[in-house]
Amino acid sequence: MRIALLAHVRQRIAQPFMGGMESHSWYLADGLIARGHDVVLFAAGDSDPRFTIDPVVAEHYERTFPWAEHRGSAPLIAHLDAGYSAACDRIAAGGFDVVHNNSLHRFPIEPRRTAQVPTVTSLHVPPYDALHWFVKASATPGHHLTVTSGRQMAAWWPDGAPGRASVLHNGIDLAAWPYVASGDDSAVWCGRITPNKGTHFAVEAARMAGVPLTLFGQIEDPDYWAAQVEPLLGGDIRYGGHLDGAALAAEMGRASVFVFTPCWDEPFGLVAIEAMACGLPVAAFDMGAAREVIGEGGRFAPANDVAALADTIREAMAIPRHTARRRVECLFTRDRWLDACEALYAEVQAVAA
Template identity: 55%
Template sequence: MSRRLRIALVAHPRHPIAEPFKGGMEAHSFHLARGLEARGHQVTLFAAGDSDARFTIDPILPVHYDRDYPWENATPDPRLYPLLDRHFGAARHRIFSGAFDVVHNNSLHRFILQEARRTGLPCLTSLHVPPFEAIHGVVRDTVCTTHRATVTSARQNLCWWPDGVPPYSTVVHNGIDPTLWPFSSGAGDHALWSGRITANKGPHHAVQAARQAGIGLKLFGYMEDQAYFDTMIAPYLDDNITYEGVIDGAALSLEMRKAALFLFTPCWDEPFGLVAIEAMASGLPIAAFDQGAAREIIGDEAGRFAPAQDVSALACAIREARTIERRRPRGRVTSCFTLDRMIDAYEQLYGEVIAAASPVSDQARAG
């Protein structure tokens, strides 16, 4: 895209958009903002106020809400939703003030979706999660020619639109900068797992499969559920299976280059799996549960698969994955999942919603 745009990038404020990333959504917003700025676009990041100061930040909240209202899936703090409504209610007017050429929405707060439809201003909403009851209907009712949606996999598209995918929803695979995940042809003698330490990411299955396969394992990631860790993982840690905490991207990249393979163990309908392509870029074959979009993203040439939550089958997949030549996963990433490919697709969609919204914008200026 030759035109340089003013872009409002709206992130979810649960965590700061800063390293070390707590999850894939934070990494996506961070690298998208950097990538758009590298192409000359002017990006304002609507996010938690304690996000990386290199960006121009318009805070949705002064600090990320997980600091004061730690999220627990079973019992969310009842004070949280009124807080988010108040702050998103204020932010929506700044986001859709007309000061931006396009809004790229990485949040799922209903106020942003509804304001996009109400104003008719150009907006692209990226859906990073499977549908859930509180928001599914709002997304369905607000997408239109000026408010398009993207999903991260064909599998996710079918989940969001089981009755038929509308023309306003497009698959845009997540992408990474391969230079940040250098390839290594040498293989270590241990496996690696990385992600949020919580049951639906399945690190307990990775631990048990590694034990059955007779291979060492290093686990990295943000401690989201301490009780789960203490019960399901800590009792099995020893010299061969270790939890290494949270590290930044450069350090994780180095650890990946030292490993023999990566374990990907989603226990939910994982829409993509950003960490899997980071591992693949580093040259790691994948042993994975065949859950969500895992097979679509990893491909048979870069990984081996086991039925969801089948630990014995995953142990077999570990042994088989170690025979995969390391250039195959790297090649899959450079062909399909680069940051440049992702931003090319977003820029194309920006152009489409801007063109669709131009009559609305012309009327607003005339008024």
């Protein structure tokens, strides 16, 4: 099958990943190619050169439009509109069997576009104004929408989802996140370091619990880092940097608990299943899809309640490590995810024919 994979272009689709969306697109391209598909990655031009890349923009827009300039930036909107408009035109003329759209841009889901090439659109975020109404108007026979959790489905369609929408859980390659049978009694946190990921809450709770904690991830919001996270470092609390997958998996495997602190309606929580695959039970704020994803592999505290999270860290450490691993093996493997993607591709092709 000839597949156009249309990615978000804020960051490179390359390791070390800035977040779950970049990881999703990279592993999707890698997995589909391994299954024999002809995949063209429409992404930022500075993405991983191992893939066949058709640039939406020459370089990821974080480099051109820094963090502080993202919201409501007319030049950025014009830049992205021009890039995605041209990319959609190239896809329409490129002989593709299907598009998998991870872009979060309005152009690829226009009915005139999805009528040209059957499209599967994966929504990785809760509904927001800039995209919400375009999604609602995008239903056509050759367009299927996916969300990453039941919680996210209810957020997008509180009155009931359309027939052309379904839950498509994320999946990971278990070989990339090897199971480790025991930990060193420390905690680990990983993610984009930004307020809605709650990094400072993880630090405060670990200190209260008396458990060493290492933070990993990109410092996305430097002001938040400087004001609320960096001053808390020291002693048993350290920052371990922004690591590629193999190095991060090794660090994860050494720990005994993963701390997950979403402060928004988290649609899935890819880092949680990566940690669980390594054998780490999870201590989590009960936000978004956390309980749906983590299940018996963790314990939960009310959102923003640091004292309760500290208790939860200690409780989660008592969960057998194989419990967390087994949940990922049953529900969130890469093969299961890719099987579902291929089935959706076949479905939209058949309906559009």
